[in-house]
Amino acid sequence: MNEQICFKPIGIIHSPFAEISGVLIQPLSAKGIKGTIELITDFTEGLKDINGFSHIILIYYFHLVNKFSLQVVPFMDNELHGIFATRAPSRPNAIGISTVRLISVKQNILHIEEVDIIDETPLLDIKPFYPQFDNRSTDKVGWLKGKEILDGIRSDNRFK
Amino acid sequence: MNEQICFKPIGIIHSPFAEISGVLIQPLSAKGIKGTIELITDFTEGLKDINGFSHIILIYYFHLVNKFSLQVVPFMDNELHGIFATRAPSRPNAIGISTVRLISVKQNILHIEEVDIIDETPLLDIKPFYPQFDNRSTDKVGWLKGKEILDGIRSDNRFK
Secondary structure, X not given: OOOOEEEOOOEEEEOOOOOOOOOEOOHHHOOOOEEEEEEOHHHHHHHOOHHHEOEEEEEEEOOOOOOOOOEEOOOOOOOOEEHHHOOXXXXXXXXXXXXXXXXXXEOOEEEEEOOOOOOOEEEEEEEEXXXXXXXXXXXXXXXXXXXXXXXXXXXXXXXX | OOOOEEEOOOEEEEOOOOOOOOOEOOHHHOOOOEEEEEEOHHHHHHHOOHHHEOEEEEEEEOOOOOOOOOEEOOOOOOOOEEHHHOOOOOOOOOEXXXXXXXXXXXXXXXXXXXXXXXXXXXXXXXXXXXXXXXXXXOOOEHHHOOOOOOOOOEOOOOOX
């Protein structure tokens, strides 16, 4: 269980957010925020048929986060929660996921919207979003109950 | 863009699926399939408040997949698609995601259901599932259109 698992980025995400603070914290609140994915050209063939999807799941590396904390006060709350009960970036493995809107694909460049991701973020994977598989009805949403109104909450430097 | 990004598993997923073939291919079709997560005990503190959530997102390593293909014929179709337009495991970075049902938490052990994951899979991250952030209405679902009925489709050895 102690072995390292290593990946190489498949591309880079470009966005208007240059710094770790001031980033909109969910795609939901990032409507109209545009970005691009620059896929390594060796992988372009892997994009066949992706333009059929309006939404894609991005898996990426929180490259500006240098430490992890097992308990954090997330941007959306004033209480301490276990890191695995939050979406905060300062995780043991600094992996982020965002479902974004896919606008167009030209060769190895994907134009996307609803981008809550920092500029120059290393991209690890792209998957198609399929609501029949990916949407869920939940019984319980813990401390996030009633917190769906983000009202432009942005990141600060607490996880730097 | 060529640097390696390395992670260590935060735990191991246990499930009834011992082999790469015969696995139910989405949580949707794995209702009633039980599993456990054995978190490394160093990280137990990170689980605080996770028991408030009925669903959690698991990010894990497809540890039995040894090669990648840029285009594949997925389990659910007979046509070739770009790997990034599919959920097939033979990806450039062999990262999987599943949203599963969280049943209970005892110390570092999480009991889960709707498990479409192979036994002994290295776990990279756990995030809470929050439908207000994670559910989407899509305009287009590409080649997956009308394929929501899985009818017990299971994996075979094609991506081994």
